[in-house]
Amino acid sequence: MTTFAVELDAKRLELLHELVPKVSVIALLLNPDRATSQPQAREAQVVARSFGLQLQVLSARTEQEIDERFAKFVQLRPGALLVGSDPFFDSRREQIIGLAARHAVPTIFELREFVAAGGLMSYGPSLFEAVRQVGIYTGKILHGAKPADLPVLQPTKFELVINLKAAKALGLTIPPSLLQRADQVIE
Numbered sequence: 255m256t257t258f259a260v261e262l263d264a265k266r267l268e269l270l271h272e273l274v275p276k277v278s279v280i281a282l283l284l285n286p287d288r289a290t291s292q293p294q295a296r297e298a299q300v301v302a303r304s305f306g307l308q309l310q311v312l313s314a315r316t317e318q319e320i321d322e323r324f325a326k327f328v329q330l331r332p333g334a335l336l337v338g339s340d341p342f343f344d345s346r347r348e349q350i351i352g353l354a355a356r357h358a359v360p361t362i363f364e365l366r367e368f369v370a371a372g373g374l375m376s377y378g379p380s381l382f383e384a385v386r387q388v389g390i391y392t393g394k395i396l397h398g399a400k401p402a403d404l405p406v407l408q409p410t411k412f413e414l415v416i417n418l419k420a421a422k423a424l425g426l427t428i429p430p431s432l433l434q435r436a437d438q439v440i441e
Contacts (some may be wrong), residue, residue, distance in 0.1 A: 272306040277333025284338040286313040324353040366415040379409030
């Protein structure tokens with residue numbers, strides 16, 4: 255199954271730009287050990303330029319490096335942050351959410367779980383729906399289908415989730431256009 259991790263960064267940048275349209279510098283947090291990090295950074299640079307934004311790529315592969323990259327925020331002064339898709343970042347969810355709050359930087363994530371844990375906003379595939387699809391495939395395989403004959407699954411449901419409590423803590427007013435498109439608003 256694919257999750258369109260890299261392909262959805264353009265949409266995430268668009269949503270972040272809509273949320274904070276006056277911001278001119280956005281940071282992108284990536285794990286340099288992930289094979290998709292370089293293509294992801296290149297694609298994000300192109301999209302950021304199309305919005306007239308400067309993109310600062312920050313690489314972190316350890317807990318300490320995450321702390322160090324957020325400490326660098328003081329120098330870069332980005333107006334917003336896009337957290338790249340990575341299982342390591344998923345495992346450091348609380349750390350990243352806490353640092354984003356401490357540095358008062360509006361942040362968008364791939365997974366709704368970040369927003370449920372206190373993050374500001376996410377846009378990405380529904381993990382619940384993905385697991386359901388994998389279950390269907392598992393049933394097909396258990397009933398004799400050959401895995402090699404089955405196409406790669408693609409997400410069918412994408413979710414925009416917004417945390418109003420996090421927005422209030424950042425002093426942000428969520429535009430009505432975003433609230434209307436949100437699949438879930440956490441208050």
